[in-house]
Amino acid sequence: MEILGHSRSLKLTVLVLCLMLASCGSKSEHFISPEIADHVRLFESMYGIKVDFDVVMSNLDKSYVGMCTEWSDGSKKIEISAYYASIMPTELIEETVLHELGHCVLGRDHDDKFIRRSGSWIPKSIMYSYVHPSSSLYNLNKEWYYSELINP
DSSP states (O other): OHHHHHHHHHHHHHHHHHHHHHHHHOOOOOOBOTTTHHHHHHHHHHHTOOOOSEEEEEOOOTTOSEEEEEOTTSOEEEEEEHHHHHHSOHHHHHHHHHHHHHHHTTOOOOOOOEEEETTEEEESSTTOSSOOSOHHHHHHTHHHHHHHHHOO
């Protein structure tokens, strides 16, 4: 009987360890910083694509406004500069979040071409390498950028 008692204890220990390991390996909830959550939800609702990784405000090097990182295991993370987000208009924060989601979710590369629209030369794509030069021109052409992001 004593061997059976140890066996039962060992089985219970193995079961608990298996459950712990299984729960540690997967992350069902992803953190999205509240300051940029509306922009992520906009992307999800417009394109019907769920963002299943962290999108966070971060203290990036000042040479970056945003950054999409993808690791070799396929996991991803977007970081938006807390510094720049504190000084940029909301429209340009939206543009930055959508730009980074273009990289991480849609696999888009940068596109630095310009086109003439609304009487001005503007970046052809939200995937322009730099922050849009004008929040008012971004607003005027927002629908164009929304469409172009998913249909380049």
